[in-house]
Amino acid sequence: MRKFNVFIVLFTLFSLFISEKAKGFEQAGIYSAKIETNQQQQRIYGTVTDQNGETLPFVTVLVKGTNIGTTTDENGIYEINVPGNVTLIFSYMGxxxxxxxxxxxxxxxxVLLESTVRLGEVVVTGYNTVERKHLASSIESVDMERVVSRPIIKLQEAFAGTVPGVTMLQGSTLPGDVPASISIRGISTLQNAEPLVIIDGMEQPLTDVDPNQVKSIxxxxxxAAASMYGSRGANGVIIIETHRGTTGQFKVNVNSWFALQNPLNLPKFVNSADFMRLRNEAYSIQGQPLLYTDADIQSAQEGKTPNTDWVKEIIERPATSYNTTASISGGGGVGTxxxxLGYIEENxxxxxxxxxxxxxxxxxNINIADRFILLADFYAHRLKVDRLRRNNDGHGLYQIAWRMNPTQGIYYENTDIPNHYMLHNDMNPVAFINEGGTWNYMYDK
Structure with a gap:
């Protein structure tokens, strides 16, 4: 939680710094325009309406090729000072x-005209965007509103039951591990069964992107996938677009959630007395001497014999996770x-x-001479993972606990050594957690 607080404080200070710098750049650009052009500022005003004559509030009015701009008020009226003869760009959602x-x-x-392309009718196919009505191939889109509203740590979890024809096989729930494999229209044997993943035009694994940073999938x-990407796309292609800045709007967004996870459907283990009876019954059926006497069973019923639920002993706490993402976005006539920034912790x-x-x-996105757009993307992350030596695969520790005998104790009794663990054929899951050693991994990208 201390890391979380430091992260928020640093992000707030950085956003304030960027905001002030942006204002300074905008003012410097205006002053520079005044000095270099040496032209008198011209006042332009008017009203923005739709086809029905209804005024449009908060329409972005921007001087083309600059950061100078304004917005209409609640009555659709705007006023802007421009250096000489310029071109104004009016933009409004929809x-x-x-x-x-x-x-x-x-x-x-x-008068602004309504756009004929509605939200959800444009699909990113890899090299370009195409209206859905013109598509002749099978393309599915993930509902990002459902993804963001769920406590998803890894993006693979967003494909669980959300897209027809796409299967996610849950393999591991260990913190920092890849949770599952994804198959599109069944399992393929060409090269490998994993689909190709393209994030903002570059091939990257799904673990490299935070779910809250994704705009569309x-x-x-x-x-059609193989026709564009060759044999590498034979197993299907997942195309992901992250959020980008918006012209004329400076935004600071923070999204955070916290989750608790408890194991489900744990087996109910027998107590020591019942274990002794069942073990004697098995030995009797096999014609072998009984392992426990009636006195041993009576002692277990009276609580004089250890009665250890090993699975309960090694589950020390509920699994917790929290995710915090923050973003600063904006832009003007030059670009967006x-x-x-993101921080994810799993316990x-x-x-x-x-x-x-x-x-x-x-x-x-940088506009070049009003004809070309230069897109640049930078990404980095650091992942630190802690593992138990005896549970590096996520199964070993719990498999051992399931096989342990409830009559076996965790510690020796009546000893001067603190936490003197009993080793039953070199097995004690509690000792593995506290004294068995750890693995520590660090991944930078």
Missing amino acids: FKDYEISTDGKTKLDV NILKDA FNLM GLNKIEGSDKFSARFNT
Whole structure:
């Protein structure tokens, strides 16, 4: 939790610094324009409406090629000072962008036309975007609203029961481990069964992206994948787009959640007395001498014999996890940017197992001469994983606990040595946690 607080404080200070710098750059750009052009500022004003004559509030009005801009008020009225004759760009969600020159004009009333492409009708196919009505191949999209609303730590979990034809086989729940394998339309034997993953145009594993940083996920399931990506896409292609900045809007977003996890359907183990009776019954059926006497069974019933639930002893706490992501985004006529920071912590069922992951992703779009757009993406993360030596695969410790005898104690009694563990054929799961040693892994990318 101390790491979490430090992370939030640093992010807040950084966002304030970026905000002030952005304001300074914008003001410097305006002052520079005044000095270099030496032109008198021209006042442009007007009203923005839709096709029905209804005024549109908070429409972004931007001078093309600069960071100078404003927005309409609640009545759709705007006012902006521009250096000479420029081109204004009017943009509003759900409407087509509109460009108009200010040459010889003071009042500009603008009518925006509704966009015919609705949300969800555009699909990213890898090299370009295509309207869904023009697609002839099998492409599915993941509902990102459902993904963000669930406590998902690893993006693989977002494919569980959300996309038809896509199967996620849960393999491990260890902190820091890859949770599952994903198959598209069954298991393939070509090269490997894993689909190709493209994140912002680059091939990356799903573990490299935080679910809260994802804008859209599209899955190519048929021959269209192989036609674009060759044999590497024969097992299907998962195309992921992360969030990017928006022109004329400076945003700071913070998203955080905390989750508790408890094991389900644990077996109910017999107590020491019942174990002795069942063991004697098995020996009797095999014609062997009984292992426990009636006095031993009576002693167990009276609580004089150890009665250890080994699985309960090694599950020291509920598994916990929390995820915090924060982003700073914005942009102007020159381009847009988005800086996303993330911190994920997972804690296992004992005090040793756990993982910490810090990630940072920065992407930017730079407009070049109003004709080209340069897209740049940077990504880095650090993952620290702690493991028990006797539970590196996630199963060993619990398999041993299931096989332990309830009549066996954890510690020796009446001894001067503190925490003097009893070793039953070199087996004691509690001792493995406290004294068995650990593995520590560090992954940087």
